[in-house]
Amino acid sequence: MSGTSAAPVTDYTLTVDPSGRGPSIDDSMYGIFYEDINRAADGGLYAELVQNRSFEYDRADNASYTPLTSWATATAGSAAAEVVDDDGRLGERNRRYLRVALDGPDAGVRLTNSGYNSGVAVQAGQRYDFSVWARTDRAAGTPLTVSLDDASGALAEPLDVKVESDRWTRYTGTLTASRTSTEGRLTVSAGGSGTLRLDMVSLFPENTYKNRPNGMREDLARKIAALKPGFLRFPGGCLVNTGSHEAYEAPDWERSRSYQWKDTIGPVEERATNANFWGYNQSYGLGYYEYFQFAEDIGAMPVPVVPALVTGCGQNRATDDPELLRRHIQDTLDLIEFANGPRTSTWGAKRAAMGHPKPFGLTHLAVGNEENLPDEFLARFTQFRDAIEERYPDITVISNSGPDDTGAVFDRAWELNRAAGVAMVDEHYYNNPSWFLENNDRYDSYDREGPKVFLGEYASRDNRFRNALAEAAFMTGLERNADIVKMASYAPLLANEDYVQWQPDMIWFDNHRSWGSANYEMQKLFMNNVGDRVVPSEASGTPAAEAGITGAVGLSTWATSASYDDVSVTSAHGRTLLRDDFSGTDSQWTRAAGRGSWQIQDGAFVQSDTTAEDTMVTAGDPRWQNYDLRVRATKKSGREGFLVAFGVKDTGNYYWWNLGGWGNTRSAVEQAEHGAKNVVIEDGTTITTGQEYDLRVQIRGRQVTLFLDGKEWGSFTDKPAEPFRQVVTYDQARGELVVKVVNAQDAAARTRVDLGRRTDVPPVARLTTLAGDPDAVNTASATPISPQRSVLRGVDNTFSHTFPPNSVTFMRIKTRTPGS
Incomplete structure (x- = not known):
């Protein structure tokens, strides 16, 4: 014997019913979302090599700018x-x-x-x-x-x-x-x-790409085209519905204005420039005509987004000027005419004069983006939709549900969208890998008679392979629910490594190189192997690694001074695990250097620095489970309330009850994973300075119940993260089953695959696999995550295959079945 332990293996079964019929999958299932963020346009996809070519840079756009910047x-x-x-x-x-x-x-x-x-x-x-x-x-x-x-x-x-x-x-x-x-x-x-x-x-x-004058940088456009996107959503994003919605006026040319399509067409030298929401100047050399043309060049359906006159992305204002609303509605009607009108029409003639006499064939248009005022937004959205449907009844007008996957704004927006009979709702969310592994069933319970879903922006919060694996597991659920989720796009698309405002991003570049992230390789694999319909399939689950939430406890603040007293942790059986009334020292607590100013004052544990953020101190055993945490907390001064942590594995992985967060506007339980946080539940609770609050957190397995001053504040059940996910589709043109298996764990997945005794299959299947270290990151110099192609022999009605640890495998099997 070698003395080395065998690699861990978990056993699964995968049953496929090739004769069954799941939902059809539209050609527009997967697409791309483009926004001018991270210098995605100037210095990026737009191939111009001169920066600030028209001397329009200004401090109004960026405090470091002058007209001679660059x-x-x-x-x-x-x-x-x-x-x-x-x-x-x-x-x-x-x-x-x-x-x-x-x-x-x-x-x-x-x-x-x-x-x-x-x-x-x-x-x-x-x-x-x-x-x-x-x-x-x-x-x-x-x-x-x-x-x-x-x-x-x-x-x-x-x-x-x-x-x-x-x-x-x-x-x-x-x-x-x-x-x-x-x-x-x-x-x-x-x-x-x-x-x-x-x-x-x-x-x-x-x-340039396809040798277009005023066109796209060839290597970036090629990488985008290689995705074979079904649609292109543009031009944003937050830059669509932020800034002034006023028309261009020469005396106000330096004002930050929302992105308005008429500013971006015509001769390049006559186009406006603007302050970009993301902190830099943007030329409109890459404008609406170029977006439409690029969509056509890569075979994607164009999906423009226009402002709804309700700002989002933290601005939260609604415009009540009826004349301004009327103008923007007319601008939107003119946009549809620009895209689809004959060359004899006013705006169709402008398109033809730019070099495209044939209409672009616009079918979908989105109004608004991530508005936090759902009632105000929908009131204006319906006016846009009514005007569009009256003149262009074949255009699908897309609404949205705000900036997150849950919460009061999300719930209210969906309520209003359903009541208004909206055709499609754009959802956005950026979450941790565990959220994507836990929420594969998100769309299983959506109303099949209600609005369809356009998942316009989503990503797991990093570009490591583990993030791509989690997204892949989630995408199997998107495909399984293709009757509800009609369109989906990872976001953001592009990032210049020297000008980053947001990450993760799908494609990275500098001034001469570009490289696809692990997420890009995953998206490309799914987008190039969609299939025409879902084939029913079922897989066995993974034995849970933990019976429930496990971890120590913690106290923290955020830009706030607060005091804590009478902390106790008691097991479900009544055994005292921790008790501290702070009458002595703080020796039971561990603090990280540079995280706030903690000291015992008047028999309480006080954090006094009102500028420090995330000041967490911890106590207890990371193996604790099934316990009650109690603490009395008082806000002394500052912007927010207080934070009580549980299930603490370390200072980057925990849950905390955030009372009076977001500038003391709401409260929530957040789950942190490697420092990035998801909201689990929330409400509008705010915290009063000087008032003492009695907090209790009860953990039983995966069930958490929270009590504020003796009354239940909320509860949730922590979902297990399922690392083994699958979906099967049928490719009509090739006559192939596409078996897609995600194994997002360190153990190999030894799997018995059953295709049914009536299935006629050859003994050979084609495999494409992404596998590697879950922490691997693709860079300009190395791409450890790239597809590997191979052949699997011994395929039959039933056969076994071991899927590698931390992998995604696409298995293409020729078949002729009664259902095909």
Whole structure:
């Protein structure tokens, strides 16, 4: 014997009924959600290489910005260069430009742009189209020299351009890279005399996706297209329903405005710029026309999202101006005409003039995004829907249910959506891996006669393989409920590694590389192997690893000073596990360095720092279960209330009762996993400063009941995380069963598969497997999580296969059955 222990194995059975018929799966089942977050557009999917090309950056968009952000100017002689906004501007929506005063033969200016990330990235042999809008008052014209260099020297032969008119004119040329660099700089030089004006300085690769002018960065677009998405939801997200909803007015051009589609079409130099909700300036070079065209290029159904005049994402305001509402409704009707109208219509003609005379074929449109005011939102949503259905009855108008998977806003929004007969509701949630493993059955109980579900944004909170595995387990439940869940998209789609506002993200990139996360590989596997209908199947479950919630206890605060007293933990059988009245020392408690200021004061345990967040101290044994925790708590000062923790495994994995959280606006039980938290239950309880509260938490197995001042505050049952999940679909075109098995645990899953005695199958099946370390992360330099293809032999009506630990396996089996 070797002396090494065998790898753990768990036994399962998987029974499939190929002759049975589950729900049909729409071609739009899985798609992509695009939002300009993490620099997804400028410096990302939009292929422009020059940053701040029209000098529109402003402190209104980002405190660090100036109109010359990403530009360096060097002058010689008496030359001077400054960004101005006057009557000499290029246009009312492109107001700032660079004015250069050249006062003699020795005068000169060098204007250098640093691009994104480390610089302007170019590839040897590739062609790059330069353009600039310019004018000069010098009768003989003003020559420009355009060069591309890095620290090692020239990257291309310089380009000579002569500005010949005092009217704004677009001048163009092409630079061919002589070598590859990621740290290039584009420089425009001028000399002589007179006044030179420059705007819209651009360097654009000719090699865009499908060679579209003003198009998409090829490697990013290719990765998106490889997903074979059924739909493209755009342009957001929070940037849709935040900011001012007012129309564009020249005096107010610096105001932060909600994303409005009419700002984003027409000639690029005439489009507006805007402050992005995510903290940076966004050009509208990538606009609604380009979104529609990209959806068409990748075979996806376009799903635009328009503002409902109720802000979300923490702003929570409703606009009551009836004229403003009327305008936005009309703008939405005009959008549908832009997408679908004949070239003889007003807005169809604008689409045709941009190069697409054929309609785009819009069928779905969403109004609003993550509004926290459900009553106000639905009142306005129904006005949008009524107007759309009157003129375009074939358009499906999508509502939403707020920013979370549960809670008062979610419940009220669904109540209103059902009462209003809404066709489809957009749900959003970002949760821990355990939530996805525990909620595979989420849609099993949804009303089959009610609104359909568009799961427009979801993700497990990291890009580790364990997160992708949890999402995969959840996705088997989405497919099983394909009659309810009609569309689903992971979010966000893109992240530039040097400009991150949110993570996890599906595809990561810098200025010259891109790589798919483990989540991307998982999404691609599902999206490329959907099938046409669900085949009934059933799998045995995994023996529970724990009988219930297990862990120590804790006390904490968040930007608040609070005192705690008379802490006791008693077992279900009445045995005292912990008692502390703080009449002595705090030796029973463990604190992490730098987490608040805890000390015993007047016989209580007090945290006094009102700026410290998450100050948790812990006591007890992580193996405790089936106990009652009691404590008296008093808020002394600060923004919130107090936090009482239970089931504490460590300072990143626990439950806590958050009373007076979120600025003392509500209370909830949250489950933390590796530091990230999900809301389990919540209500509107707030905490009064100076009032003492009696708190009791009762844990019995997986059942938790919470008492506030002797009255039951709430209860919940902790669901077991099931790591073994499956769904089976049928691919009509290939005549194949697609058996999809998730094994999100460290043990291999030895599985007996029963296809039924009447099933005619060949002895060979094709496998595609994702497997690896659950903590593995794909990076620019290494992709440990990537699909492995193999062949399984010995397939029959019944056969056995061992699914690797921490894996997802797609098994394709040719079959001819009575139900096929």
